[in-house]
Amino acid sequence: MPPLLRPLPLPLWLQGVVEALVTALISLLIVLIPTLLVWVTGGFHRPRIDDVLQVGGTLWLVQHAVPVTVTTTLPSAAEPSLVGTAWLVPWGLTLVPLALSWRAGRRLARASYRDQAWQAFAGAVAAYALVGLTVALLPAHGELTVSPWAGTLLPALLFTGAALAGARREAGTWAHLIGVDLTERIARRSQYERWAGTYAWSVVRAAVVALVSLAGLCALLVAGRLVGEWTAVVHLYQEVGAGTLGGTMLTLLHVGYLPTFTAWAAAWTAGPGFSVGSDSLYSAFGATASAAPALPVFAALPAPGQPWHPVFVLVPVLAGAVAGWWLLREGENHLDDWLDARFPNRAASLALSTLALSVLLGLVAALLALLPLALTNGTLGVGTLTQIGSNVGAVAAALAGWLALGCAVGYLAALALQDRPWEGARARAGTAARRGAAGGASAVRDRALATGARVRSAGEGLLVRGRRAGQDGWAAARARMPRRGSRAVTPQDAPTPSGSGSSAAPSAGEAPASGQAAAAGEAPARPAAPADAGRRTPRSRPRPRRALD
Incomplete structure (x- = not known):
């Protein structure tokens, strides 16, 4: 879409005005259409359509709990007319504008960011109050009159209550709606x-x-x-x-x-x-x-x-x-x-x-x-x-x-x-504990016996596997050990002739034992390790210097 044809986002207060006007218009039509139908069928003794519209507007205000001043003409009485205030609200019909206001509140809460819903509600309440004032100021012929203050405040009050309920339902918490977290404040109490x-x-x-x-x-x-x-x-x-x-x-x-x-x-x-x-x-x-x-x-x-x-x-x-x-x-x-x-x-x-x-x-x-x-x-x-x-x-x-x-x-x-x-609470808890201790003793004993049997079986299995592993390890160690007679002969281990104190060196024709083992096809023996090969030499520690006198 070209940039010039893209819709601009409306300010929150203007969105509130639109929602309030739509709500008021729908509720007015719900009242005016049946009133016009009754007038068309001859149900009213009023020939002019503006009188019918004034009656419909008055009925809309009655839905919003607005009192109406009724003037009754009595030609045959001493007083020409009787003036009285009528106020008996059909609350079942009032549910219609309340439901529409609740819907408007949900839509406004959905369109608002946190802590900004008041802007949308300010515009909506002002617009709804203006509609009520306009209907109250419709031209009357002296029979039905409404106070402008009541026609302005009472519809706005009902709209505000229903819209706030709808907004709270949409937001889920007051913290998302007005920024006040009541749950957190309650959690800080003792x-x-x-x-x-x-x-x-x-x-x-x-x-x-x-x-x-x-x-x-x-x-x-x-x-x-x-x-x-x-x-x-x-x-x-x-x-x-x-x-x-x-x-x-x-x-x-x-x-x-x-x-x-x-x-x-x-x-x-x-x-x-x-x-x-x-x-x-x-x-x-x-x-x-x-x-x-x-x-x-x-x-x-x-x-x-x-x-x-x-x-x-x-x-x-x-x-x-x-x-x-x-x-x-x-x-x-x-x-x-x-x-x-x-x-x-x-x-x-x-x-x-x-x-x-x-x-x-x-x-x-x-x-x-x-x-x-x-x-x-x-x-x-x-x-x-x-x-x-x-x-x-x-x-x-x-x-x-x-x-x-x-x-x-x-x-x-x-x-x-x-x-x-x-x-009481303590007695119920004690009784439950005693019942659990008495009734569950056999079950606990059975579970303990079963657990012991499983542990004993697992231990025996581990013991058998350990014995087998030890036998296999001992066999492998014996296989790696050098055989007897395959040890290399050193000058210290050479045989000494009888009657002679010095060691006899092998002749030129003789071969060392290792050579013999190699000639015989055996593996050459490892050279003998020194006697102190496995002994660790302790680390020498420096002596502390003595202070000179």
């Missing part, structure tokens, strides 16, 4: 601090397990109630008369409110209950019904005055039991080990550790439940519908108690299913 942190983190995760279990059980309750009241729900659909497309959009709206209905079901099982209007209350211990909005799903509200409804308080207890069982399986109850090492009575240490664990889990779960309960409350801003939802503080306190009770029951029940459940 062992007791790490144990305490591990225990606290296990309690937090167990609280999350309890809340997730509670949400799943309450969702099953909502589904069962809808199935049981399906006839009433369908009848209300027919009374609304929204048509095929309008009924489909209404069903999507119900799907968006399923997280809200699940939170209301949790409040109902906990005891304090929830309300749809200031003069209504729905609880497992009693209910007071009142007029509700014309949504078909409200036909499945709990019926008042059923004597068997208090049984449903076991739902949060069951969720707490699941968390207690999970925590025992996780094996991070360091407080129980610490108390067992200091209390001789195992029953007392187990009771104290279980009580502390249950109370801590209930408190943490209550704190974590505050935000979902608050986000599922709302208002429609008209008449008694200014109060919709649950009493957050009362429901959180009730959930803390029920979940703590369930955690204690689940933890002790899971402990009872184990082998020798009332033993």
Whole structure:
């Protein structure tokens, strides 16, 4: 490709702007296209398309938890209009822009170097906030209005949270994303601090397990109630008369409110209950019904005055039991080990550790439940519908108690299913050691005997091979030794004639012994080595000089 046609790399902030604009555009189209279809089929009493676009933009802001001011005209009343604030977020539909923002965060993290992701996120958040401000400032006709500050900040906040989650998922660690290595900082702590942190983190995760279990059980309750009241729900659909497309959009709206209905079901099982209007209350211990909005799903509200409804308080207890069982399986109850090492009575240490664990889990779960309960409350801003939802503080306190009770029951029940459940950590270790010593003695003896037999067999084999090697070496040494009579005769070894003291020299006709051996075809003998040939002469050491007087 020619150099002039090669694409230039975009700065990180500009890449963030592009990703944010793409995310906002896709989420806007997902809302605007069904709104235009409803307008085309005559579902809106608005002849102008700009009004429809303004309604679609308002619905997009509602997806991002932005409150909307609704002005209702009342020509026959003393006051010409009613003004109220509507805020009831369909969190199920909010998952669409959150998922797109999470994808954008992953792409930005993939395009950024270490410690430079903030540049891409700064551009992305600014662009998304600008889109929210533009939608909030769309021309309105007095019925639906949005605060520019809320339209700017709340979409940017949701985008930032989801994008950071996606970037963290892509980077793997915060060190690769922001340059802060939390693992290294934790590793520098002492062992007791790490144990305490591990225990606290296990309690937090167990609280999350309890809340997730509670949400799943309450969702099953909502589904069962809808199935049981399906006839009433369908009848209300027919009374609304929204048509095929309008009924489909209404069903999507119900799907968006399923997280809200699940939170209301949790409040109902906990005891304090929830309300749809200031003069209504729905609880497992009693209910007071009142007029509700014309949504078909409200036909499945709990019926008042059923004597068997208090049984449903076991739902949060069951969720707490699941968390207690999970925590025992996780094996991070360091407080129980610490108390067992200091209390001789195992029953007392187990009771104290279980009580502390249950109370801590209930408190943490209550704190974590505050935000979902608050986000599922709302208002429609008209008449008694200014109060919709649950009493957050009362429901959180009730959930803390029920979940703590369930955690204690689940933890002790899971402990009872184990082998020798009332033993502490030291007793369990000692019992395991004794069992291993008693049960494995015969196996150890058999292994020792087998090992000894193998060693004895190997030793005998080595001994036989050593004997054979010694015999072969001795035979080879004897073969290399000179034979008798083949030794060379020297003047000192020459025979001396009897009666003569001097040695007789061989005659000229005689040959030396070596010559004879050579003539006989034998190998010549080696010359005799001197007597002191094998003796090593010690190295002489210089004497130290004596100092002159």
